[in-house]
Amino acid sequence: MPTVTLTVNGRSVTADVDARTLLVQMLRENLHLTGTHVGCDTSQCGACVVHVDGKAVKSCTTFAVQCQGTEVVTIEGLAQDGKLHPMQEAFREHHGLQCGFCTPGMIMAAVDIVNRKGAVDEATIREELEGNICRCTGYHNIVKAVEAGAQAMTGKAPARQAAE
Amino acid sequence: MYPFKYQKAATVRGAVSLLGKAEDPKLLAGGHTLIPTMKQRLASPKTLVDLSGAGLSGIEQKGRNIVIGAMTTHAEVAASPIVQQAIPALAQLAGHIGDPHVRHRGTIGGSVANNDPAADYPAALMALGATVHTSKRKIPAEEFFAGMFATALDEDEVITKIAFPVPAKAAYVKFPNPASRYAIVGVFVAKKGSQVKVAVTGAGSGGVFRHTAMEEALAKRFNPKSLEGVGTPAADLNGDIHASADYRAHLVGVIAKRAVAAAIA
Numbered sequence: 001m002p003t004v005t006l007t008v009n010g011r012s013v014t015a016d017v018d019a020r021t022l023l024v025q026m027l028r029e030n031l032h033l034t035g036t037h038v039g040c041d042t043s044q045c046g047a048c049v050v051h052v053d054g055k056a057v058k059s060c061t062t063f064a065v066q067c068q069g070t071e072v073v074t075i076e077g078l079a080q081d082g083k084l085h086p087m088q089e090a091f092r093e094h095h096g097l098q099c100g101f102c103t104p105g106m107i108m109a110a111v112d113i114v115n116r117k118g119a120v121d122e123a124t125i126r127e128e129l130e131g132n133i134c135r136c137t138g139y140h141n142i143v144k145a146v147e148a149g150a151q152a153m154t155g156k157a158p159a160r161q162a163a164e
Numbered sequence: 165m166y167p168f169k170y171q172k173a174a175t176v177r178g179a180v181s182l183l184g185k186a187e188d189p190k191l192l193a194g195g196h197t198l199i200p201t202m203k204q205r206l207a208s209p210k211t212l213v214d215l216s217g218a219g220l221s222g223i224e225q226k227g228r229n230i231v232i233g234a235m236t237t238h239a240e241v242a243a244s245p246i247v248q249q250a251i252p253a254l255a256q257l258a259g260h261i262g263d264p265h266v267r268h269r270g271t272i273g274g275s276v277a278n279n280d281p282a283a284d285y286p287a288a289l290m291a292l293g294a295t296v297h298t299s300k301r302k303i304p305a306e307e308f309f310a311g312m313f314a315t316a317l318d319e320d321e322v323i324t325k326i327a328f329p330v331p332a333k334a335a336y337v338k339f340p341n342p343a344s345r346y347a348i349v350g351v352f353v354a355k356k357g358s359q360v361k362v363a364v365t366g367a368g369s370g371g372v373f374r375h376t377a378m379e380e381a382l383a384k385r386f387n388p389k390s391l392e393g394v395g396t397p398a399a400d401l402n403g404d405i406h407a408s409a410d411y412r413a414h415l416v417g418v419i420a421k422r423a424v425a426a427a428i429a
């Protein structure tokens with residue numbers, strides 16, 4: 001059985017896993033980080049998005065062994081010292097969730113969008129959220145939340161502006 | 165998913181040798197076709213040979229060619245200043261494959277080796293007259309794609325890089341399936357000197373194909389108007405739940421005109 005060592009949310013972890021273990025399985029079942037969800041298991045929905053070496057990826061479509069030596073960040077790794085990450089705070093503030101199932105993936109995708117593109121406009125956000133499906137919200141409040149979160153992360157404009 | 169043995173190759177030679185001696189092996193690139201296929205048990209290799217450590221990613225300009233390593237991700241091609249400058253249509257194509265997460269893992273080599281009839285890259289390779297470099301030879305795109313999900317690759321052959329000659333003008337337009345983003349019809353047009361190539365993906369029942377009637381019309385005058393009345397026989401096209409063959413035939417004409425308009429804009 002391969003031994004996989006990776007850094008998850010700043011902590012070095014090692015596990016013996018079957019080669020076919022998906023990254024999401026290692027996170028949820030071995031490390032008990034159940035914030036990362038499995039919505040479809042067919043690479044479509046984005047509920048399982050985490051960051052691997054700073055890039056958003058679908059952890060249901062990545063083997064844990066492929067992540068040997070990488071730096072993984074999950075939704076549990078965003079808040080610092082009991083304070084929500086600005087993107088999490090924006091989702092709360094703008095009611096960017098209903099049932100919350102898609103939310104961990106949405107927020108990890110949103111942070112990745114801002115890391116790549118900075119303060120983004122609505123059209124860009126909608127295009128960039130292509131890989132994340134939400135069955136509840138109809139997306140409007142998610143888009144608003146990402147816009148506000150992006151502003152809060154970059155300090156480009158006051159987050160309140162997007163709230164209307 | 166059935167169990168398998170995981171092996172990571174440190175070099176291309178290492179990968180070839182593993183392919184030669186491991187039990188029922190398959191190469192693993194970004195895994196964004198292979199892993200879903202294995203989950204469905206449509207593929208059940210006994211050994212996966214991971215190419216991620218074999219030094220196959222990177223983009224460089226070599227003379228009049230843009231050379232892209234097989235393990236280069238779609239996101240890297242889309243964001244590459246070299247590709248954006250020399251063949252903007254190719255950067256744009258890569259930037260519209262699937263979604264951002266797919267683009268962070270999926271690779272050009274995996275896409276080309278898979279030759280999905282609805283994939284985007286095969287159209288670019290055909291229209292730009294690219295050459296597929298492998299562990300044993302160089303294969304012109306024209307000879308590489310051999311029908312739906314089939315290529316000229318041998319069992320123990322690894323794609324190392326793909327060389328794209330820089331065109332004078334080029335554009336790619338796709339009509340995506342709104343759910344998967346794969347092409348229902350995608351048309352890549354490229355003009356180099358007096359030669360025009362038009363490659364169609366998503367539509368053909370044998371995978372990507374060149375539309376020679378359109379090429380002849382466009383060689384006379386490279387303008388969307390030249391395509392008026394140039395038909396596409398529906399007989400050789402795909403019909404499925406997403407679009408009938410007749411509808412695809414119609415779309416090929418519409419999308420090709422848009423591609424030519426984009427190329428001359």
Ligand SMILES: Cc1cc2nc3c(=O)[nH]c(=O)nc-3n(C[C@H](O)[C@H](O)[C@H](O)COP(=O)(O)OP(=O)(O)OC[C@H]3O[C@@H](n4cnc5c(N)ncnc54)[C@H](O)[C@@H]3O)c2cc1C
Nearest residue numbers: 193194195196197198262270271273274283284323345346
């Ligand atoms: C949700 C989703 C949406 C997608 N949308 C699109 C889209 O819009 N357009 C599109 O074109 N594609 C799309 N794809 C497919 C995506 O581009 C894949 O990443 C790609 O087709 C396969 O590349 P890979 O690196 O993931 O290869 P893998 O899945 O790792 O491998 C695919 C096949 O190629 C072989 N292989 C891989 N590398 C090599 C090599 N160097 N030499 C020889 N053989 C090799 C493997 O053995 C395997 O058989 C989508 C995929 C998903 C999951």
Ligand code: FES
Nearest residue numbers: 039040045046060
């Ligand atoms: S669970 Fe990974 S994309 Fe849906």
Ligand code: FES
Nearest residue numbers: 098100134135136
């Ligand atoms: S909030 Fe329920 S799926 Fe998005």
